[in-house]
Amino acid sequence: MAETQRNEAAAADGRRLAGRVALVTGAAGGIGAAIAHRLAADGAKLVLADVPGSPVADVAAAIADAGHGRPVVETGDLAQEEAAGRIVAATIEAHGALDILVNNAGGGIIKPFLSHTPETLRTTIDRNLWTALWCTWHAVPQMKGRGYGRIVNIGADSVRNGLWDHAAYNAAKGGVHAMASGLAREFAADGITVNVVAPCIIETPQVTAARRTVPEWVAKFVSVVPLGRPGSMAEVASMVAYLASEEASFVTGQVISVNGGSTMQ
Template sequence: MASQQQESLLEGKVAIVTGSSRGIGKAIAIGLAQQGANVLVTGTHPERTKAVSEEITKETGQQSDYYIGDLSKEENVAEMTDKAIQNWEKIDILVNNAGGGVILPFLEQTPETLKTTIDRNLWTMLWSCYKVLPHMVEQNYGRIINIGADSVRNGLWDHAAYNAAKGGVHAIVSGLGREFAKSNITANVIAPPAVEGELLDDIRDRDTKLVNRYIDIIPIGRGAYPEEVADAVVFLASDKASFINGQVISVNGGSTMQ
């Protein structure tokens, strides 16, 4: 007798992954689609964001669309949310990955770089939760997964301003997790350390010693691979994680423990 094919973890689900035109976000969007979700990809680079959406459909067979815009602006997040609803009539999974701080010693920051860091990391997440949650409440189901940062716990060099923003990304899940649990909605954080890829390579090109300091605190001796972060997100998005709520889960190679 032929064995029955195992059903995908996210069959029939709809996901928004913010900041998913490259790096961790792209890996997450692909990982969710591989498990059966239809995915809205977002970014600020039109060609790259469109290409990721097309790649997802080609490689996984799942439906995918894309939204271009600065998600620190309320009106853009409203448009993003509406696009997902128009396409699929629901939103089951929201992954708040959009971010990217200006990494500098604190007193080298300017008012502009401080605002940029808060906008990219905190406001993108706040507006996305604010616009998507009403749809999750209405359908009595939702999974919110924020991508945080292990630097919030380990006090990484030059990350004070970034940690101010990511600290909010961490903190909100305890409030959301308690407030919306009775609507079958969970909220959690995945907190990675330095992540291997294009962005870390850019820093490595400018300051190899600084990147070595980031890596040296990770006992495994390297940054996380985007797919390792994505695997944790897929698990939290699935019904296998239905009793995990309001948690910060470190996927960090041991750079902080307990």
């Protein structure tokens, strides 16, 4: 009955995510903020999560200023099970459901493998893999209980093309990719789809700043992209929005690259 009512509300609203509740992690800026803006434009009710001290509240305010509902903001270290559980619970408390989980929290420490320290290796795994694992572990029972869910992990095209200085980062993101296929098979009968969006170099604020300070670094990573440019954050967000929608109901267990052709199949 609730699902029928939601579908009727979405049809009346005209936006494909109307009535859906989405939790976006790592939402304080860059790709995460772009995803949040896109899901809000598509009608989702949002909870935005990021680490304490991040400008995630500013993203929520910007979404409200754009004429959408003001997202709920939660902070915590999602690499810790307690924080992930608390934020998933807060989403349920705020909106009564959790339909869409976007595991975007991450951040790579990109350097030659032997330049890493035990601390930077642990941080890379924590930021990228444990955040996704814990959030998913807490979200899936909620989705399973309602017979519906969309989980979209933000992976990395570097897992496939072996970019310079990405070995440790790829270890973490490769786990994110592999987790999705296992979960997709395990929970397909529960109405839950699990997919990965794998970007290549994207024109984030960090990349834009790097163009000024280390242009040769940016050029090196753009050189593997046949389209000859970084992707835009909006291009990544559009794929996430599709996978988060009912239109993608027959897409699960997939790694979908948004990469300008830097890897091809």
